[in-house]
Ligand SMILES: Nc1ncnc2c1ncn2[C@@H]1O[C@H](COP(=O)(O)OP(=O)(O)OP(=O)(O)O)[C@@H](O)[C@H]1O
């Protein structure tokens with residue numbers, strides 16, 4: 001607690017003199033075309049108050065360039081899921097800023113934030129989070145319909161994406177009629193249906209055996225080749241090793257930042273998935 005108090009005071013001082021990127025133009029939402037697609041500045045999230053306060057995320061600065069596959073690792077409870085939720089606008093930071101596509105998003109109102117989440121972010125969760133009563137195809141269509149896409153276009157996109165993840169023949173199945181790996185492939189198709197700026201995945205292979213994990217990694221590889229930015233939280237070293245870069249968290253703060261594959265050979269648009277992701281309505 002004392003340590004938390006000290007850290008909090010240190011942080012306030014830092015913030016008072018902060019001249020970091022974005023701070024000068026806060027709220028203006030200027031275009032920053034060549035900048036990172038996703039940016040965290042001094043990001044912090046505190047759960048609870050006073051003695052029970054937990055700094056789940058504690059002063060994270062992070063830039064994710066377009067097309068990068070970033071793995072986030074670290075021990076249980078270090079703040080990985082909290083960070084991902086902040087980056088995707090599922091949660092609000094206690095301090096700091098989140099920028100998406102050159103626009104500050106942490107200070108948006110509820111409706112604008114919900115719209116942004118639907119259109120600009122694709123989420124993939126360990127437990128899939130599919131709607132049990134909807135078919136695979138309907139699960140994929142739903143975010144497109146919510147984003148205002150016509151039913152006909154939503155149906156077409158869902159069919160194409162399900163085909164791409166190898167589930168054309170399972171489109172009418174309910175999640176309960178699918179294996180874990182198949183469910184996760186539906187969830188990935190759903191995450192892609194609105195052509196998001198970033199895909200955020202929290203332990204996407206955490207419930208899968210090695211064959212299904214391999215399928216998911218192959219899909220992620222295709223995402224990378226299509227130029228899709230991806231941030232994935234993972235405990236699995238083999239999964240992390242497929243990323244372009246690994247950052248690790250400890251007690252909510254960045255402890256390490258290691259580039260792996262620096263040759264980002266994205267032939268954007270030349271892959272079939274690239275074509276799907278660059279659809280015009
Ligand atoms: N809703 C909440 N209320 C209070 N504390 C929370 C809440 N959610 C998370 N925490 C705490 O914040 C810290 C970070 O949690 P988080 O879920 O982000 O960790 P994680 O790195 O994703 O862990 P795991 O690898 O086990 O999924 C933990 O100490 C956790 O207990």
Ligand SMILES: [Mg+2]
Nearest residue numbers: 080081082202
């Ligand atoms: Mg977690």
